[in-house]
Amino acid sequence: MNRPLRVAHLFPELLNLYADRGNLAVLRARAVVRGIDLEVVPIRLGEPLNLAELDMVLLGGGSDKEQMQVASMLPQYQSDLHYAVEAGMPMLAVCGGYQLLGDYYETLGGDLVKGLRLVEMYTKAEPGTRLVGNIAIECSSIPGVVRQTVVGFENHQGRTYHPYLPLGKVLSGYGNNGRDGLEGLHHLGVIGTYIHGPLLPKNPHLADYLLTKARAFRGVQEPLVELDDTLEWRAHEHVLQMLGISKTTPAETSQPSESLA
Amino acid sequence: MSFRALLAVWMSKFVTIGLKIMGRGATSLPGVIAQRVYLLLPDRLLRQIDTCVIVTGTNGKTTTTELLYAMLHSDDEPWLVNRGGANLIQGILATLLQKTNWRGRLTVKRVLLEVDEATMRLVLPSIRPQVLVLTNVLRDQLDRYGEIDQTIMLLRNAAWGADTTLVTNADDPLCVAISSINQKPVFFGYAPMESTDETSVVDLVSGNQVRDGAFCEKCGALLSYERYFYGQMGIYACPECSFKRPELSFAGRVLDAGTAASQLCVNEYAATQDWRPSEDREFLVPNPLKGLYNAYNLLAATSAARTLGVSPSRIAEASKRFIQPLGRMQVFPGHPERILSLIKNPTGADSVLSTVAQDAREKMVCFVINDNFADGRDVSWLWDVDLEVFVENSPSTRYVCAGTRAADMALRLAYAGVDRLDIKIVDDTEALLLVGNEEALPVYVLSTYTALHPLVSLLTHAQPKEFRGKAVSAS
Numbered sequence: 001m002n003r004p005l006r007v008a009h010l011f012p013e014l015l016n017l018y019a020d021r022g023n024l025a026v027l028r029a030r031a032v033v034r035g036i037d038l039e040v041v042p043i044r045l046g047e048p049l050n051l052a053e054l055d056m057v058l059l060g061g062g063s064d065k066e067q068m069q070v071a072s073m074l075p076q077y078q079s080d081l082h083y084a085v086e087a088g089m090p091m092l093a094v095c096g097g098y099q100l101l102g103d104y105y106e107t108l109g110g111d112l113v114k115g116l117r118l119v120e121m122y123t124k125a126e127p128g129t130r131l132v133g134n135i136a137i138e139c140s141s142i143p144g145v146v147r148q149t150v151v152g153f154e155n156h157q158g159r160t161y162h163p164y165l166p167l168g169k170v171l172s173g174y175g176n177n178g179r180d181g182l183e184g185l186h187h188l189g190v191i192g193t194y195i196h197g198p199l200l201p202k203n204p205h206l207a208d209y210l211l212t213k214a215r216a217f218r219g220v221q222e223p224l225v226e227l228d229d230t231l232e233w234r235a236h237e238h239v240l241q242m243l244g245i246s247k248t249t250p251a252e253t254s255q256p257s258e259s260l261a
Numbered sequence: 262m263s264f265r266a267l268l269a270v271w272m273s274k275f276v277t278i279g280l281k282i283m284g285r286g287a288t289s290l291p292g293v294i295a296q297r298v299y300l301l302l303p304d305r306l307l308r309q310i311d312t313c314v315i316v317t318g319t320n321g322k323t324t325t326t327e328l329l330y331a332m333l334h335s336d337d338e339p340w341l342v343n344r345g346g347a348n349l350i351q352g353i354l355a356t357l358l359q360k361t362n363w364r365g366r367l368t369v370k371r372v373l374l375e376v377d378e379a380t381m382r383l384v385l386p387s388i389r390p391q392v393l394v395l396t397n398v399l400r401d402q403l404d405r406y407g408e409i410d411q412t413i414m415l416l417r418n419a420a421w422g423a424d425t426t427l428v429t430n431a432d433d434p435l436c437v438a439i440s441s442i443n444q445k446p447v448f449f450g451y452a453p454m455e456s457t458d459e460t461s462v463v464d465l466v467s468g469n470q471v472r473d474g475a476f477c478e479k480c481g482a483l484l485s486y487e488r489y490f491y492g493q494m495g496i497y498a499c500p501e502c503s504f505k506r507p508e509l510s511f512a513g514r515v516l517d518a519g520t521a522a523s524q525l526c527v528n529e530y531a532a533t534q535d536w537r538p539s540e541d542r543e544f545l546v547p548n549p550l551k552g553l554y555n556a557y558n559l560l561a562a563t564s565a566a567r568t569l570g571v572s573p574s575r576i577a578e579a580s581k582r583f584i585q586p587l588g589r590m591q592v593f594p595g596h597p598e599r600i601l602s603l604i605k606n607p608t609g610a611d612s613v614l615s616t617v618a619q620d621a622r623e624k625m626v627c628f629v630i631n632d633n634f635a636d637g638r639d640v641s642w643l644w645d646v647d648l649e650v651f652v653e654n655s656p657s658t659r660y661v662c663a664g665t666r667a668a669d670m671a672l673r674l675a676y677a678g679v680d681r682l683d684i685k686i687v688d689d690t691e692a693l694l695l696v697g698n699e700e701a702l703p704v705y706v707l708s709t710y711t712a713l714h715p716l717v718s719l720l721t722h723a724q725p726k727e728f729r730g731k732a733v734s735a736s
Contacts, residue, residue, distance in 0.1 A: 022644030025676050063410050153639045197641050235668035
């Protein structure tokens with residue numbers, strides 16, 4: 001068991017649209033500073049996935065064309081990844097990668113692009129505006145984190161629907177489909193989300209959650225040492241501020257006003 | 262011209278006069294107001310142009326446009342141009358209005374326009390350019406255009422049409438993919454010498470950088486590169502099909518890079534399919550700019566000017582007199598010396614940083630990162646910049662972050678390996694000048710678009726009197 005913690009980065013040559021390398025840099029740096037050896041294993045499209053050697057999987061976003069190219073090769077990975085999910089391996093899927101987790105993606109023209117079918121979920125490109133902008137969610141699905149908010153940027157035409165727990169409730173922005181006020185997906189070890197920016201730098205609690213999960217998957221249960229995240233939270237707070245969300249929870253802010261005009 | 266259009270023209274003229282009285286310079290406000298009055302005004306004015314040249318692409322538009330303007334414009338043959346990167350429809354309209362008389366007639370018939378990729382869609386129904394210059398296609402501001410495939414589609418539309426000559430970059434596979442729709446593409450490209458004592462290839466970069474065009478646009482196979490220049494630019498071929506870097510009409514290489522005597526050596530090949538020079542010509546153009554990315558801009562402008570029939574001697578003369586646009590490695594002499602440069606996407610930022618790294622002095626680097634619409638709302642591109650390489654090669658550099666996204670930039674630097682104690686965040690841009698710098702270290706200020714013009718005036722006013730006016734400025 002004396003090998004480094006290994007994160008598979010799936011198809012980096014195609015799915016690298018929204019600075020996913022930022023997510024990897026953050027995972028690596030936050031592991032190394034705690035004396036945990038972490039190795040990123042790039043898996044190019046077509047190369048085999050050696051599950052026994054892995055502790056976490058990261059699936060990023062690509063443009064439509066690249067996503068279709070990936071989709072055509074997905075069947076060979078399906079059973080392996082399905083097994084990994086059931087076994088509780090943590091997996092982070094962002095933007096296009098998130099869409100690929102589901103049954104299919106329906107394009108504007110009505111074509112179906114088949115996904116990994118790891119979860120029962122579908123995405124539809126619906127006519128109307130692209131869902132673009134800064135986003136903040138209240139993340140209730142992750143126990144024991146220091147903060148409840150997750151912030152970042154979203155940019156997608158597809159609207160996603162699924163019956164699982166979301167990653168969080170939208171405080172500002174669009175989320176999965178701009179309708180039901182929910183963002184992302186959290187099922188077993190899988191976190192799917194439209195939030196990039198990249199996701200992990202400004203959300204260190206999420207980064208540490210994933211690291212903890214990956215270690216637990218390896219059988220290491222020690223909690224992680226706390227880090228000085230002043231800069232991280234400053235950037236995080238800044239997005240909340242831009243979106244007009246106060247630091248306090250909604251319950252605390254809804255006090256009745258005393259001024260009677 | 263309809264009465265409403267005339268009214269719109271008059272409104273803009275009154276606003277311009279009003280702004281002048283108030284001591285405000287040229288802005289896009291007259292254009293904005295005129296279009297409020299008459300939405301179709303840009304169309305009515307664009308249709309009056311006789312000769313139109315458009316410069317578009319991701320990076321290098323403003324510098325290429327300024328260079329080409331210097332080569333084309335003369336008192337006998339006046340050209341109108343939109344300057345300072347005002348490349349959205351309001352900026353273009355404001356430019357045209359400057360040369361529109363009270364009767365609504367455009368008084369200059371030759372127009373050179375820098376047009377933002379997404380704005381092409383609004384310009385093309387009104388006018389097809391005689392020459393379209395496409396500098397490069399890189400990942401930029403994806404939130405504005407959707408994704409890069411969409412940009413390619415927009416540009417293909419622009420390059421279509423029998424009357425348009427496309428002048429574009431052979432070293433960029435995405436430009437070449439777009440060019441297939443054009444009937445008479447003219448290709449320029451970089452031509453390093455084969456010899457090993459090659460000094461002209463300035464930056465052959467690390468394999469880390471984002472390369473958008475690394476796949477064959479025809480068959481999807483991974484392109485194989487014989488040489489990389491920067492970004493996805495290089496000498497490439499598809500191992501699966503016939504797609505490869507096309508033959509060049511204009512091949513350029515930089516002599517004496519980085520020195521005052523630097524020149525671009527251009528080999529021009531007669532418009533044949535033959536690589537071998539038939540009626541070829543070689544000429545030298547003074548290269549007033551730093552960096553390989555700027556050599557591409559000079560080569561693009563030179564190729565376009567030659568395509569339009571400008572003589573090599575006039576091109577050389579224009580380049581010699583050329584004054585760099587604001588905020589492109591613009592030096593503000595003083596104590597300390599400050600150097601301002603625009604950064605707006607990963608490839609551009611990488612090029613600027615590699616030029617900064619060539620300055621071996623101990624220095625301060627300030628990042629001013631805004632996320633207004635014109636900057637791109639999404640700042641995730643900061644994570645695609647190769648800061649790790651820069652940080653590693655530039656020890657004992659101090660960093661300052663400002664702008665609406667200062668905190669994001671600071672975080673990016675921290676994860677690139679900068680000690681958190683060496684990163685300072687300041688609340689507003691003015692405070693950049695107050696950061697302790699007793700040793701008067703040179704200060705590089707790298708800024709996104711909307712902070713650039715305020716910084717030019719800020720840095721100019723910060724100069725001691727004896728240095729004023731010595732800054733390179735395009736007025």
